[in-house]
Amino acid sequence: MLNFSTKTVVTISIGAALYGIIGLVGIPIGPNVQIRPAIVILTIFSAFFGPLVGLLSGFIGHMLTDVLAGWGVWWNWELSSGFFGFFVGLVFLFKGFDMKYGLFRPAHIVFMAVTGIIGFVLGYSFAGFTDVIIMDEAPRKILLQTVVITLTNSVVFIMFGLPVVLSFLMTNRKNSNLVIES
Amino acid sequence: MSSFGTLYVDSDSFFHRMEPSLKVLIFALWSIVVFMFLDLRINLILLGMGALFLFFSKIPARIIRNLFIVVILFNLTNAVFIYLITPDYGTTLTGKSTVLLYNLTLETVFYIVTLSLKYLSLLPMVIILIFTTHPSRFASSLSKLGVPYKWAYTFNIIFRYIPDIQHEFKTIANAQAARGLSIKKDERSLLKRIRNLFNITIPLINSALARIDKVTNAMDLRGFGKHQKRTWYSLTPMRKVDYAVAVLALTVFALFLYFRITTTEKFWYPF
């Protein structure tokens, strides 16, 4: 695990760069609430390449977003993206699941939905908890914050992330035995 | 943003010359100190030091001001939320209650001020780390800290492709808009805008996947990962000053640590 292949290194880096840049983009749908497509990117990358890539791309990518947006470094919140990437990427470990060749069963998608939400819950709980411990934030305020952020992100994940994973799976399934038709 | 897609500001200062791994070390120690205290005095000391550092770093004032504005705005909203949700938190911390107005207590105000300064005092070292570190030197320096070179190289690749990805995002958005799929306000239906935005992620992901293969090939073909070690073109040797600074930083850190251990209350409340 310490000795990554070149491909893993490149995948983590490009995943992080992409997640980091797209993290800056959003369509505002209300005061202080944005629909951000970045979650979709992380979902796909984790499903393609597994929990390790998900963890690191998510963590480093989120750090990049914060830095580029002029926020500085908030490692505990950034780690929450890593949590999500890790959990949603667990599906990669199933033998019968392969994004590249479009192999999956419906149960895998359900599994992703569940692990993804677990990832959010754990990640944001961790971030909130550490904020209380190290930044001495007011616990009740943080609790409310984490609940709201977990809910909105879970909705985006279920509504947009999973369908995009499905569409990748469906098309890659078709990507075999190609012949030039006349 | 510089042509490296990072925020690096080209200049020559004490911090620009400093070994990046050392900056990472100082940044880490600094953050730990901030985390350890909820103490107005400590935060004022840190902010004072930070101001001095920033002065020496030769980072344009405009950049620093913008960053401070962002964090101050964040602090203001945070303060409002804390007041609305837990107006009695100061009392919880200190056990005292000095009402100023309606349900606003002096303790809560003092807590909010301390917390805001705590957030602010994280800022100076972050700014220095981000704006004075050349990306190429960063990765090579990490590897000197003992980070395996393949991990360290991650940062090189990230910095290399950030501008590409930014550019690509813009181009794809434009190409799609030209085909009637806009993500800007000129598409009046919000739903369609959102859908178009998610549509853009697909070519981005596709091109990222393709890019992974191509970059991996290009790196493999030039022998990346061939040996257990590698040398770095952009590596600069540790200088005597760097060692001295490291020792100084550790000493100061030890002082803070000592102070924290000898005081019982984390939250300093003088009244």
Add this chain to the structure above:
Amino acid sequence: MCRIVFQNFTFRYRNLKEPTLCDINLEIESGEKVLIAGQSGSGKSTLMHCINGLIPFAYDGEVSGRLFLGEMEPGKENLFRVSKVTGTILQDQDSQFIGLTVGEDVAFLLENEMTPLPEMKKKVLTCLKTVKMQDYINHSPYELSGGQRQRVSLAGVLSSQSEILLFDEPLANLDPASGKNIISLIDELHKDTGKTIIIVEHRIEDVLEKSIDRVVVLDQGRIVFNGKPCELLRSDTLKKAGLREPLYVEAIKYSNFELDEGHQLDNIRNCGDYDLKESVMNWFEEAEKPRENIRKDKILSLKNVSFAYPSGRQAIKDVSFDLHKGEIVSVLGNNGAGKSTLSNLITGILKPDSGTIILDGELINDWSVKAVGDKIGYVMQNPNNMTVKHMLKDEVTLGLRAGMSKPSKFKLFSWRKKADKKLETALEARFIETIKKCRLYGYRNWPLNSLSYGQKRRASIASVLAREPGVLILDEPTAGQDYSNYTEFMNFMRELSGLGIAIMLITHDMHLALEYTTRSIVISDGTIIADDTPANVFSQSDIVQKANLKETSLGKLADVIGIENKHGFIQHFIDFDRGKKH
């Protein structure tokens, strides 16, 4: 010494049914300089990947037969052993450049070889000097032009000890003068180091300008020719394989001249020595003056448009021109002249700092990209930026489904009638019509990511064409395309212009401009330095030089043979060529 030997070599990509390389038997001696030509999708890049080991190490698939690099069988080694003897310059320039700066990129290989720092610095400098890029050592890739990047990648493989250098389309997207430079550079390299050099390129004529030992022609994964260039040029192999012969060779063949062993056509200077001269002279009859093109209605007009990038670079300066219905205009100019910037201004992606852009009588300066997109179709330089969907069909019909284009046939289109079968059949019909025109019919059920680069390019063009725009802007549509695709495509453009569509083509292909466009706009350093018929443009040597253009080999042939009226000669060739094709 490292001979390359293919024995009954066959390769099939895992997701394809048919093999991409069939029964290849090929030997390349060490120190040879070989050109590999073939149609887009014929398997050239695949062949390269077999030599440098990416097949089988990076691409899944099935290999049979054998391949040797010297004593070594790449498939049985690891990639590092193979990459020690081969250095590759990949087709894709962006991914090729790995370092953050020029110096780092060149050093990348040395770093991995654990070269000590002082020695590394020295070597990097030497390699950069070889390609004359030492002044750019601290530049980032974004500060380099296409040609300069090409040079850096060259320096990157120079630092290796590898005996075999592979170039996959080193000239794509380069302007003629830069292309010529790169070819000379490769040639010098070959002479100085004696390395084996293999070049894959569509621009055969440009590669043949410097001597080549051997040409291999691939057609649908099989070798159809393997021999000396002069032999190749005498035969009609290129034509049969759907590739363009060098223009001067074509002209000589049109003159019905009997070619035999003695004729060394690979160097144009040899063409004046024989009675060949007379044959061509006889064939040449003064062509009638190129028809004055009848100016129709103005559709797009730019007046005094200027634009500077936020970085301060004044990319477009005071540009004015008109575009008329049914006209095909070529936009020429060196790399970095401002051609892409100009099309971004017209399509609303960038907003001019001053000046006016008028489309059909309306001022469109401030229109959004989407609004302009309904009227002006824009095909960008990089096909990968344009494709959103996985499947060819979804991609081509996507813009139509967005319901924005609303061409007359689709007035009924609305979300309520989504289920309408008529609409689906109409969409299907439009889809089939478009991809037939773009020669992608056989691939209609393919996902886009299994198409070759050239095929992807056509797919992106198809998706814009399906919306039936009134003005069409194409940024280097024929780069990386082979001759038969190119001819068909350009004839298709001509058809479109017959329907009244105004077409603006950005290109580095001089003959394309001559053959298919009625007007050339030449841009240099952000200003228009010429706006005239292509033939007139090429006869002004100061313009040709300033914009890094190049005289075609027909002009040179005319020189060698001693024909005074170059215009007439070129025009005669084009007319004759057109007559032949129909």
